[in-house]
Amino acid sequence: MSLSDSALKVLIVDDNPEDLATYQRFFRKDPNHSYQIYQACSGEEAQALYHSTSLDCLLVDYMLPDTDGLSLLNELKKNDRFAPPIIMLTGQGNEDVVIKAMRAGAADYLSKRLLSVEVLRRAVTNAVEKHRLRSKVREKHLALEKANQELLRKNSEIQSFYHSVSHELKTPLTSALEFVSIVLDGLAGPVSDQQREYLDIAKESCEQMRFCINDLIDSTRIETGKLRISTGQYALSAVVDSAIRALTLKAKDKGIDLISFVQQDVDDVFIDKSRINQVITNLVTNALKFTDAGGHVTVRVNGDPKKPEYIQVSVSDSGKGIEPQKLDRIFDRLYQVDNEVSSSQNGLGLGLYISREIVHLHGGHLGVESTPEMGSTFWFTIPMVEQGEMLENIPRELAS
Ligand SMILES: Nc1ncnc2c1ncn2[C@@H]1O[C@H](COP(=O)(O)OP(=O)(O)OP(=O)(O)O)[C@@H](O)[C@H]1O
Ligand SMILES: [Mg+2]
Structure with a gap:
C-alpha cells in the first residue's frame, strides 16, 4: 500500500493550542498526502488514544503537563516493540534530550523553531515509510521462521519414520540371512552347485540390504546426536x-x-x-x-x-x-x-x-x-x- 492510498493517522501530543493549530495548518497544506489528525494534551490522553486507534505516526512534544516526551516514548516502546514511529518535537533549550530520545528509539526529531510544511511532511512520510518497510521485513522474517519450524518438524518426523522402518526391517532380514546360511552350510540337506549359486546371490543381496539399514540407523543417530564410539x-x-x-x-x-x-x-x-x-x-x-x-x-x-x-x-x-x-x-x-x-x-x-x-x-x-x-x-x-x-x-x- 502506498502512502497516498489512504489518510495517514497522526497523533500530535502537545498541550500548547497555538502549536497544535500550526501543525494542523501545516498538514492541511501538504498537497501530496491527506492526514487524519488526532490530538492529545497530556501523556494520559496520548496513551488512551494510542491504545484505541491504529496510528501511523506520533508527534510528541517534550514538555507535557503530566509527564515529559521522553518518559512517554519509553512507556509506549516498553509495551510495544513494534510501536508506530514516534517523532520528538523539541523546543529551545532541550536539544540535549534529542540524543536520549533517539537512543530510546525515536524515529526522528524536529525543532519547533525550524518547522515548515515541507520539514514536517518529509519527517512524517519518511518515518511512516521506514516503519512500513520494517514491518514488511518483520512479517517475512516471521513467515520464514514459521516455515523453518514446519520443515524442522517434518524433518524430524521423516527421521523417526525411517529410524523405525530400519529397525522393523532388521529383525526379519537377520533371520533370512541366518536361514540362507543354514541351507548354504548344508545343515538342511545337500546343496547342488546351482542352488549354492542362487543362495550366494540371495545372501549377497541380504548383506547389501543390511549395510543400507545400518547406514540409515547410523544416520539418524548422527542427526539426534546419539552416535557414540567406544575406544x-x-x-x-x-x-x-x-x-x-x-x-x-x-x-x-x-x-x-x-x-x-x-x-x-x-x-x-x-x-x-x-x-x-x-x-x-x-x-x-x-x-x-x-x-x-x-x-x-x-x-x-x-x-x-x-x-x-x-x-x-x-x-x-x-x-x-x-x-x-x-x-x-x-x-x-x-x-x-x-x-x-x-x-x-x-x-x-x-x-x-x-x-x-x-x-x-x-x-x-x-x-x-x-x-x-x-x-x-x-x-x-x-x-x-x-x-x-x-x-x-x-x-x-x-x-x-
Ligand atoms: N572414490 C570416489 N571416486 C569418485 N567419486 C566418489 C568416490 N567416493 C565417493 N564419491 C562420490 O561421492 C558420493 C557420496 O559417497 P558416499 O560414500 O557418501 O555415498 P554412496 O557411495 O553413493 O552410497 P553409500 O555409501 O550410502 O552406499 C558418491 O555417490 C560419489 O558420487
Ligand atoms: Mg559409499
Whole structure:
C-alpha cells in the first residue's frame, strides 16, 4: 500500500493550542498526502488514544503537563516493540534530550523553531515509510521462521519414520540371512552347485540390504546426536588389513588391483575398532565402485611428518575422480554426484557422511583430493593419544 492510498493517522501530543493549530495548518497544506489528525494534551490522553486507534505516526512534544516526551516514548516502546514511529518535537533549550530520545528509539526529531510544511511532511512520510518497510521485513522474517519450524518438524518426523522402518526391517532380514546360511552350510540337506549359486546371490543381496539399514540407523543417530564410539588401544594396521581382506574378492571380481602399504613402526592408537573398520570399508568400497576394471586402489597407513601426533590412513584410486565444485558436498547426507556411475550403482549417499562423523568422534579429520578422470585420494587422521589425554595436555584456558 502506498502512502497516498489512504489518510495517514497522526497523533500530535502537545498541550500548547497555538502549536497544535500550526501543525494542523501545516498538514492541511501538504498537497501530496491527506492526514487524519488526532490530538492529545497530556501523556494520559496520548496513551488512551494510542491504545484505541491504529496510528501511523506520533508527534510528541517534550514538555507535557503530566509527564515529559521522553518518559512517554519509553512507556509506549516498553509495551510495544513494534510501536508506530514516534517523532520528538523539541523546543529551545532541550536539544540535549534529542540524543536520549533517539537512543530510546525515536524515529526522528524536529525543532519547533525550524518547522515548515515541507520539514514536517518529509519527517512524517519518511518515518511512516521506514516503519512500513520494517514491518514488511518483520512479517517475512516471521513467515520464514514459521516455515523453518514446519520443515524442522517434518524433518524430524521423516527421521523417526525411517529410524523405525530400519529397525522393523532388521529383525526379519537377520533371520533370512541366518536361514540362507543354514541351507548354504548344508545343515538342511545337500546343496547342488546351482542352488549354492542362487543362495550366494540371495545372501549377497541380504548383506547389501543390511549395510543400507545400518547406514540409515547410523544416520539418524548422527542427526539426534546419539552416535557414540567406544575406544580401546589397537594396531591400526591390523584393522586396515582386516578391512582389505574382506574386500579383496570384490576387487578381484571387478579386475581392480587392491594393495596396501602399512608403515610397520606406527604405534597403537585409541580407536573404536569396528567403527574405524566401517570407515575404511566405506572408503575402499567407494574406490572400487568408482574405478573401472584394470584400475588400482591403494591403501596407505603412515605417520604424518607435518603432524607427528596423528596417524594417517589414505585410500587412493585411479577412478573417475570428482569435479572440484562438488568436493565439498560429497560429505553431505544423501548426496551423490549426479553422474551415470553413481546412479547405476547402489547406495544411499550416506557412507561419507557417516565416515566423517566417526572420524570426528575420534578427534581426527577426513579429507579428499581429487582430479576428474585421474582419480581420488580420501584420507583421514587419528590422534596417536586418547582424545581425553590430548585435552588434558592443553592448557586449561585453551581447552575450555
Ligand atoms: N572414490 C570416489 N571416486 C569418485 N567419486 C566418489 C568416490 N567416493 C565417493 N564419491 C562420490 O561421492 C558420493 C557420496 O559417497 P558416499 O560414500 O557418501 O555415498 P554412496 O557411495 O553413493 O552410497 P553409500 O555409501 O550410502 O552406499 C558418491 O555417490 C560419489 O558420487
Ligand atoms: Mg559409499
